[in-house]
Amino acid sequence: MSQPTCRFCSAPLRRTFVDLGTSPLANAYRDPAAAAEPEVFYPLHTYLCDGCFLVQLPAVQSPEEIFRHYAYFSSYADTWLAHAEAYAAAMVERFHLGSDSRVVEVASNDGYLLRFFKERGIPVLGIEPAQNVARAAEAIGIPTITEFFGRSLAQELAAGGRRADLLVANNVLAHTPHLNDFVAGLALALAPGGVLTLEFPHLLELIEHNQFDTIYHEHFSYFSFTTAHRVLAAHHLEVFDVERLPTHGGSLRVYARHRDAGGESVSRRVTALLAEEEAAGYLTLDPYRGFAERVRATKRALLRFLIEAKDAGKRIAGYGAPAKGNTLLNYCGIRTDFLDFTVDRSPHKQGRLLPGSQVPIRPPDAIREARPDYVLILPWNLRQEIVEQMADVRDWGGRFVVAIPELEEIP
Ligand SMILES: [Zn+2]
Numbered sequence: 001m002s003q004p005t006c007r008f009c010s011a012p013l014r015r016t017f018v019d020l021g022t023s024p025l026a027n028a029y030r031d032p033a034a035a036a037e038p039e040v041f042y043p044l045h046t047y048l049c050d051g052c053f054l055v056q057l058p059a060v061q062s063p064e065e066i067f068r069h070y071a072y073f074s075s076y077a078d079t080w081l082a083h084a085e086a087y088a089a090a091m092v093e094r095f096h097l098g099s100d101s102r103v104v105e106v107a108s109n110d111g112y113l114l115r116f117f118k119e120r121g122i123p124v125l126g127i128e129p130a131q132n133v134a135r136a137a138e139a140i141g142i143p144t145i146t147e148f149f150g151r152s153l154a155q156e157l158a159a160g161g162r163r164a165d166l167l168v169a170n171n172v173l174a175h176t177p178h179l180n181d182f183v184a185g186l187a188l189a190l191a192p193g194g195v196l197t198l199e200f201p202h203l204l205e206l207i208e209h210n211q212f213d214t215i216y217h218e219h220f221s222y223f224s225f226t227t228a229h230r231v232l233a234a235h236h237l238e239v240f241d242v243e244r245l246p247t248h249g250g251s252l253r254v255y256a257r258h259r260d261a262g263g264e265s266v267s268r269r270v271t272a273l274l275a276e277e278e279a280a281g282y283l284t285l286d287p288y289r290g291f292a293e294r295v296r297a298t299k300r301a302l303l304r305f306l307i308e309a310k311d312a313g314k315r316i317a318g319y320g321a322p323a324k325g326n327t328l329l330n331y332c333g334i335r336t337d338f339l340d341f342t343v344d345r346s347p348h349k350q351g352r353l354l355p356g357s358q359v360p361i362r363p364p365d366a367i368r369e370a371r372p373d374y375v376l377i378l379p380w381n382l383r384q385e386i387v388e389q390m391a392d393v394r395d396w397g398g399r400f401v402v403a404i405p406e407l408e409e410i411p
Contacts, residue, residue: 155188314372
């Protein structure tokens, strides 16, 4: 492969952020009947651009290959649905959306979010390239275009008079390999007085809370607020507000509009967060150094725990089959030698194998039948919800464990 270059500023990428070895695509859940088939592993090597400080993973596969059959259905996570509903209510009120407005969501998944606007009588349009999830959205009455978003599709929307008064790009900015084409598309698809909101995991949280497992092939870019602000500005979009959210271990919700649009004044939160990142050194190399060694220490701690538990004859099951769990298990080399199985509420994952590690995925009741000594929670961002749902694990003396931010038995 030729020398990778930064997907925003085109500078050559020379500096490793963290190298997690090789892994299959994190959402490539496997059919057990095909378990003997070869499986393709790709490098999971992230770089820091020393020109613009964008942390990034060079694309190893086309978005077509990665996202056409995306197995993640947003509607299976209760916390996530509550987040979506609260977002819809807040946007309708703040920006006075009504039956004459249009809400367009990029990466609209199974309609988990747009349905809350539709319920309020607001016209909606989803854009979702994964055909299986887009069909689920259509089934609940959410019109959905099954294409990848970028400049070309945005031009079609604009030409057809379908620009957005509220353009939602939640948890998709990080997933786009063609960053400049994508953001140019956002600018084109936004009505003159429209509002764009973006949500993405905050790089500061990733670094400070050791969330290295959120690095996987579907996530191409990892943004500080400063870098995101800079990317939007390059496409004539002005950030006028920002909020910190607890989702995905700590995300930002950024509000932007056309640079000349006017409207409410730029929030003090914008300048405060830019200043905070600068004070924390995020415009220097300092905070990025040392991350890779912390990741390796986390691997050693988890393996030490698993080895000791197995030596003591303990049985260990996983909870959850999130993409991030696959990064963790494949980076650490954990298979059914340590984890007997994992469970997931999504029927689309049950009965399949985790990519790489080949750990079988069962329904949550499998834990109640097997009564393992330890339950390793893979989606650590949902740990509270899972401990409550599975409270009966403690009835037989079972313990919950998480590996991130550091190895912990949950008291
Ligand atoms: Zn760059």
